[in-house]
Amino acid sequence: MIGVEEAIARIRAASSALSAERVALADARGRVLAEDVVAPMSLPPFDNSAMDGFALRANGNAIAAGSEFAVEGEQAAGDVARAARGEACEIMTGARMPDGFDSVVPVEDVEVLERDDAQRPSRIRIKSDAAFGQHVRRGGEDMLAGAVALAAGVVLDPFACMLLDALGVREVAVRRKPRVAVFATGRELVADPWRELASGEIRDSNGPYLEAKLREAGAEVVRRATLPDDVETFVAAVRDALALGVDAVISTGAVSMGRYDFVPEALAMLGAETVFHKLRMRPGKPQLFAILPQGALFFGLPGNPISTAVGQRLLVEAALRRMLGMPDETRWRLPLAEDARKKPGNASIQKAALRLHADGGVRVQPLRGQESFRIAPLREANVWMLLPEDGERVSAGTLVDVLPPSHMQAALLGSGT
Template sequence: MIEYADALQRMLACATALPVETVPLEQAAGRVLAREVSSPQCLPPFDNSAMDGFALRCDGAPMAAGTELEVQGWQAAGDAASEGGQGAWEIMTGARMPDGLDSVIPVEQVRIVAAIDGRPQRIELLKDVTPGQHVRLRGQDVRTGEVLLEAGSTLALNACTLLHATGVGQVEVRAQPRVAVIATGKELVSDAAQALEVGQIRDSNRPYLVGRLQAAGAAVVWQGVVGDDVDAFNAALQSALDAGAQLVLSTGAVSQGRYDFIPEALRARGATIHFHKVAIRPGKPLLFARLPDGPLYFGLPGNPVSAAVGQRFFVEPVLRRLLGMAAEATLQLPLRADVRKPPGLRFHARARVELGADGQLSARVLAGQESFRLMSMLQANAWVVLDGDDEMARAGTPVQVQGWGHRDPVRLAAMEVS
C-alpha cells in the first residue's frame, strides 16, 4: 500500500500532454486551449453610442442645458461612417459615432424644438452634457493583440462568446482524452426501469463515471457491463481498446475476494501494475496499470463513493496532464465541526461549503460517509480532504476543499446560510 502523493506521481509520470488540433470555434465548447489566444481586433471595433439619443461635439468642455442645436443627420446601428460636423445627430444604441462627435445625450434629456415628418430638426438640451458621456470607445473592452485566454483554459460559454465577438473563428486545442468505462459484477442491471431480482442492483457507477468524465474534458468512446468472468472482461477490454481508448476505468473486482480477478487478468495481458492499494478512504483497493502499447488502466473499487473518489482524485489529475492544464488549485477553509477520520489514511469526505451568520465560509463534512451511500453525494457541493495520523480533525482547522470535479468550482449559489 502506498501513499496518495506517491500514487499521484506514478500516474502523472505515465501521462504527457496530448497532440494539438485545430477546430472551428462552434465545435470548441468544453475543449482546452493548447495555445494562448490574442484578439485580432479591438472591441468595440469603433466608437459607438451607449444610449438612444443625440450625438454631440463637446471638444472636452461641458455643454450647458438650454443649448439649442440643429440636427445634422441620423445614425442607426449598422450605418457606415459619417462626418459629424458641428451640430447634433440622432443616434441609436450601438450605432457608430459620426466622426468628430464625442458625447451622447439620452433622448429623454432633450426637447424637440422642430421636426419634419417625425424627424427632429432642432433640439434643446434639458441637462448639462459631460464630455464623453454615454460613448463606448474603440478598444475600451479589448485591445488588438491583447491576450484573451491562456493555454490550458477551458472554453466555457463566456470564453467562446468573447472569442466569437473578437473574430476568432478557430482555435488550437488539445485532443480529447479517449476513455472507456467497464462495470463488472454479475449482480449489475443496466436498465434503470427493469425490476430487480433477488441479489441484483443497478450499475449506477457506470453512468456516474461517464458523466463525470465528460464533464472533466474526456470523450467516452466505449462503455459496458460484464459479469464476474475473465473471458467476458477480456472481450470488453479489447472492445474498449479497439474503440481507441487511451484510459480505461473499471469498477469492482480489484479487492481480494474470490471474484476479484482484474489484477491477474491484467498481468496475463502483459500490463505493468504500478500500484494496487493506496492509503486512502474510501477506495483503498484502487489499482493503476499501464497496458501494452500505452493505454492507462484504473481499477476502481465497486462501492459508489469509492469509485467516485477514484475518478475525482486519481483519474482527473491524469486528465489535466493529458489536457496540458496546470495542477489544480485548492481552497483552504475551516471545518465547521469536529470530524472523526481514519488515522494514517487520506480521507476524502463529502461536504458542504456554507456561509455562516458571521459572513465566513466553512466546510461541513456530511453525515453518512459510508462508501455505499448516495444521498450524501446529492447533498454535497464539495470534497474535503483530511490527511495525517490524527483520529480527529477539530472544528476551525483549515482543511483542503475541492470542487466536485476539477472543472467544477465550489458553487456559491448552493451555499446555505446557517
C-alpha cells in the first residue's frame, strides 16, 4: 500500500492537459481557459462621472464652498465626447466627462441660483468644499488595455464572464472537457428508479452521484451504465467506452478481495498497467488506478457510497485538474472545532462541516456517521476533512486539511486555486 499523497502524485504524473478549442463566450461559462485573455480595451474606456451633478475644472486644486459657476450644457450617459464649454456642465452618472473638466460636485451639494427658459440650471453655488478629481471614474482605473484580464487555468464563472463581457471579448480558448465513462458494478444494483426492489437488491446511487459530480468538476460523461458482476461484460463495456474516445473510465465496486471482485482480472485482460491498488486511507482503502493501453486513465473506486465519493473527490479530480490545465489544488488549512478520532496507520477522509465560531473564526466540525455506507450525514457536510495517518485522536484547535465539495470551488476562501 502507498500513502494518499504519493497516490495523488502518481495520478498527476500520468495526467496531462487536453487540447484547446475556441468557443463563443456565451458557450464558455463553466469552462477552463486554455490561454491568457489580454484586455482589448481599458475599463472604464473613458473618464466618466460617478454621480449626478456638475462637472467642473478644479485644475489640481480644491474648490471652496461658496464658489459660484455659470452652467453651460449637459452631458448624459451615452453622449459622445465634447470639449468643455463655460465654467460648469450638468452631468449624469456614467456620462463621459467633457474634455477639460476634471471633478464632479454631486447635485445634493449644489445650490441652483438661476435657471434658463427650459428650467435647466444656469448658475450654481457649491455648498461645501470639493476635492480635485472627486466622483470621477478614471479611464483604465479598473483595467488597462493590454493587461492580462484572466490567466490560463481560470474557471469562467459568472464573475469572470462579466469582466470579459465588459471588455467585449467575443470568444475564448478553453480546454476540451475530459470525456469519461462511468460503470457501477454489482448484481445487487438496480438502476431503474421505478422498479420495485427484490430481496437482496439495492438502488444504484453511485452511478448518478458520479455523473453529477463529474459534470460539476468539468468533465463530460459520455457513457454511464450499471453492470453485473461479470468480467466479460465489464471488459466489453470498457472497450466500447475506449472506442468513444474517452479520457478516463471510472468504475465502482469489485476492487477488493472478494470472490466477485473481478476488476483486477478485467484490467489484465485489457492489457492495462496498474499504477496502484490499495491506499493507506479510510474510507476507500482498495482504490485502484491504472493506465489503459490507449492511454486513457482508469479509476477503480470501492463500492461503498462514501468510498466512491472520497475517491472521486480526492483522486479523480486530481487528474481532471491536470487535464483541464489548472494548477494543482491547494487545500485549505482550518482548525478543528472539537476532537476527531480515526484509526491509526491510515489517513482518514471524513465528512465535515464549516461552522462560524463565536470569535468570528471558521472551524471544521467533524460529523457523526463516518462509516462508508452512511449517506445521510452528507446532507450536513459542506467539506471533506483530511486527517493524517499517525495517531488515533486529533485535538480540537489543530489545523487540518480541508477540501470543498468540488475542486472548482477551491478558491472560495482565497487559499486555493
